[in-house]
Amino acid sequence: MSTLHYKYRSTKNKGYLTARFQYRIDFGEKPKDIYFDALLEDKRFFVDKEYFSKTYKDPILREKEKNSKNLDKRKVASDLDAEENIIRNLVIDQFRAIENPETLTKEWFKDIISEYLHPGFKKKKYQVKIVGNDLIAVLDHYKNYKSNLASNTVKKMGVVKSKLERYENDLNIKLKITDINTNFRDEFIKWSNENQYASGTISRDLTFLRTICYYASTELDLEIFDKLDRVKYKLEKIKNPFTDNRDNPEEILEAYLTPEEIEEIEKNNDLPEYLDNARDLFLIGYETGQRISDYLRFDKKMLKTINGVTLINFIQKKTRKQMLLPLSSRVLRILEKRNGEFPRRISDQKFNDYIKLVCEKSKITQTILGVKRIKVLVDPKDEESGIWRGVPGYYSKKDLIAGHTARRSFCTNHYGVWPTSDIMYFSGHSTEAMLLQYIKAKPIERALQIFKNLK
Structure with a gap:
């Protein structure tokens, strides 16, 4: 049977x-x-x-x-x-x-x-041999065996692997799966702080290591630490290091653009073609609430018209979730301006550079508290690239704006104005808790924003 x-x-x-x-x-x-x-x-x-x-x-x-x-x-x-x-x-x-x-x-x-x-899937012939429960060997095994890893996930795994190799080299040790315990957690957090890694990065690294350990246990029948759920790092909010109020320092929020600033960007008609193209891409990202990996690849072939409503139909690159979104009048104006075509695709790096120039030319240059990636150490092996970290400080707002700001601004500006379920439908968040991580307005800013929409 x-x-x-x-x-x-x-x-x-x-x-x-x-x-x-x-x-x-x-x-x-x-x-x-x-x-x-x-x-x-x-x-x-x-x-x-x-x-x-x-x-x-x-x-x-x-x-x-x-x-x-x-x-x-x-x-x-x-x-x-x-x-x-x-x-x-x-x-x-x-x-x-x-x-x-x-x-x-x-x-x-x-x-x-x-x-x-996944039709056509064939398990790779090459399988990493696990010797002595070696942690990095298990990580390589996971990467080779899993058939549905996104390209960005594979890249992140490479970054974590390199970090673990540096950690092993600095402490002159060789990590085993059974070493991933609370003692390791404390030592890894200390080492990460000494190397100026952000708290969010440390938390994600430990989450990934727990995933690898669970894989080692369930798929490879290897022994792991029996209280693995304790190998985590409480994500601490970044506080203002310059405040006079040491007992209650101001939390540093990631930059977002207000509805008024979005309008200023849209009304700016004094932009060269390459910045006009970047501006329109950003506005589309803002209006749809999507990740940069999605809205930079929008194409008119994704458009549908149902009952007179223009929608865009696509699959999110990160989550592989099917999305069907109505397009706002702002997006429709951009398409009309471009004869039905979406703005020209450009690389993520160029886009991030160009949108800062768009903000500068739109007078979005006030000084605000934020975290900016700065070269903090020079790598002896590669002086040009160096080592970059997020450094808290007061910066021109334009320097803190990037492709992901569009999605963050969408969630922030619509929260409390739109029904939460509608925002989650657009953004693709599966829980309100995940959505709330994107809400970056201060309480007073949110209260005033909601007041403007009261009838």
Whole structure:
């Protein structure tokens, strides 16, 4: 007997489903049940925990959902049910072709699921050999085995790997998976602070190391620290180091542009073509609330018109989430100005440089408190690049504006004015807690902004 069904194993309110395949092997009078799990890391299987446990798992309620007048509910239930049947038939067909089921491993099942989720996927022949639970070797194994890592994620992994190698060299040690514990946490935080890394960077590094350790435990059956959840760094807000009020220093907020400043940028008609192009790109990013990796690649082929409404349909590069957004009158004016075309694509670096010039020419140059990337150390191996860190201080606002400021400004300016659910729909945030990380206005600024919109 063999079967397959969904499980919800995430601790979060929304997460990916897990496919569980179960079969029985007869051992005389004592049959043995075997089961394999595989995470369904694809947007088709990203569901709400309460919906799955209370509705989908109940056959009667599931059938009601599949016949619901609500098209969205009907689609979710029907698609999940159809996918479950397809995967079940696929796995059972391959299982029946196995002569000796007792020889199967969880990797057999995971390869079938990976091939289904990502057609054409083939596990890389090269597998890193893990010797002595070496941490960096496990990191390399993770990178080689995972088939769906985004290019930016792979780059970040390379940065963390280089950082770990420097850490090992400075302390003259070789890290093992079992070394990632609370003692390591304290030493790593101390080392990171000495090297002037921001608190957010330290927190993300430790989060990633926990991920690698969990992978080592679940996929490689390696021993890890049993209280791994303690290997974290409480993200501290950056405080003003120049304030006279040492007991309650002002928090340094990331720069954003107010609605009035956005209007000043839009009204500036005295810009050369390359800055006009960058300005329009920024305004589109602001109006759609998207990441720079998405709005810089918008194309007219992504446009749709439904019931007279112009929308843009695309998949977010970072989250792979399908987005369908109505375009504002400001974006439509930009498209009309450009004969239906989006502004010309440029590199991230050029865009970040150009938008600072746009702000300067739009008189957005007041001095504010912020964090600016500055060369703080000269690397003996590469004096031109040096070592850059975020340094708190008072700077011209234009110097703190970059591509991501558009998304941050969208969330900040609309919070408390639009329904939170609408902002989250545009930005693609799955929780309000994630959205709140983007709200950068001070309380008095938010109160005055909301007052302007009261009727």
